[in-house]
Amino acid sequence: MQKINWYPGHMKKTKELIQTNLKLVDVVVELLDARVPISSRNPQIDEIIIGKPKVIVLNKSDLANPKTTNEWIHYFKKSGINAIAVNAMNGAGLDKLTAELEETVKIKMEARIEKGMRKRPVRAMIVGIPNVGKSSIINKLTGKKSAKTGDKPGVTRGKQWVRLKGNIELLDTPGILWPKFEDQNVGLKLAFTGSIKDEILDIETIALRLIEYLCDKYPEYMKERYKLKMIEEDGLVNMENMAKNRGCIISGGRIDYTRIANVVMDEFRSVKIGKITLETPDDLESAMDE
Known part of the structure; x- marks a missing residue:
């Protein structure tokens, strides 16, 4: 990416x-x-x-x-x-x-x-x-x-x-400010929420990072939405299982990563996965302590 x-x-x-x-x-x-x-x-x-x-x-x-x-x-x-x-x-x-x-x-x-x-x-x-x-x-x-x-x-x-x-x-007035992306996690989260245009990003990698976050913080939401029997430690395995359950498969039984990536991004932004906040006050205080 x-x-x-x-x-x-x-x-x-x-x-x-x-x-x-x-x-x-x-x-x-x-x-x-x-x-x-x-x-x-x-x-x-x-x-x-x-x-x-x-x-x-x-x-x-x-x-x-x-x-x-x-x-x-x-x-x-x-x-x-x-x-x-x-x-x-x-x-x-x-x-x-x-x-x-x-x-x-x-x-x-x-x-x-x-x-x-x-x-x-x-x-x-x-x-x-x-x-x-x-x-x-x-x-x-x-x-x-x-x-x-x-x-x-x-x-x-x-x-x-x-x-x-x-x-x-x-x-x-155009009171618009750009954030400083010294921390790449800032850029990722803005990509998740749609503040950065998808066209300039690797959608498959962005979606994988979102899946990893959601499976860690909101596992029950992910299991219910994507019919996952369990959350695996490897985010890519979760992504592939989600793709299979949604029929995001191309010829030869291969995973259509682009399709499942777009599905996850769209469903996160349209609140179909659930009402989700990606940052808490505890996250801010932890960052300040580092």
Whole structure:
């Protein structure tokens, strides 16, 4: 399998864009994939937003293990950061997000009024890696009849503020960050969840790595879904048994590895195997101890 790389040129440009517009916002929304909260965040984000108040949004919570999602929310809260689970496809959790944004900057807004400044909407910016649902969330938050509130001083030409439900304005900028793939496991997990296009990867190897993980962490799910009598130690043997049970066979009785690979990837992403989270707070704490 080829090495998955990150793009420092793109990263530098995006970092500068965010920093340029950061002074215009009151709060940052950091968007993560609820299935991979560690791998779907850029490790430089806190440095980039320079201590600006932040709310974490765990999107795609409908695809993740609800128990583990709650563990993540509790973990972030202990770290002094409020986190909310949402589903951008149906809008679940987004009302709670708008309320949380207002609460996060409540003291700042009250201080403005005490100084005799006029009341204004809360201004927010969303940052996140590609394919975690930024556009879907913005579309749900703004609604079809969202009104652009016009250019603000100091904003790069073409950037717009859009009014959200509630007293909130969103700076509609391409707040996209690429993660650093120094740890190849990060690249693998983003490939599992579809954040990296399948076309640039070896799908058979990616699927084998996913099978190995799922057979280790979710053996009962795998046995039930793929009619496995038992989980073997060798991941390739499990993959071959799954292929036989699904009829992924080509002439001569040989295993069709590409077909079973695509089946597993599709069924994982469509939650047919089960609601699965690939990273837990314990994983993060273990990595920090190493």
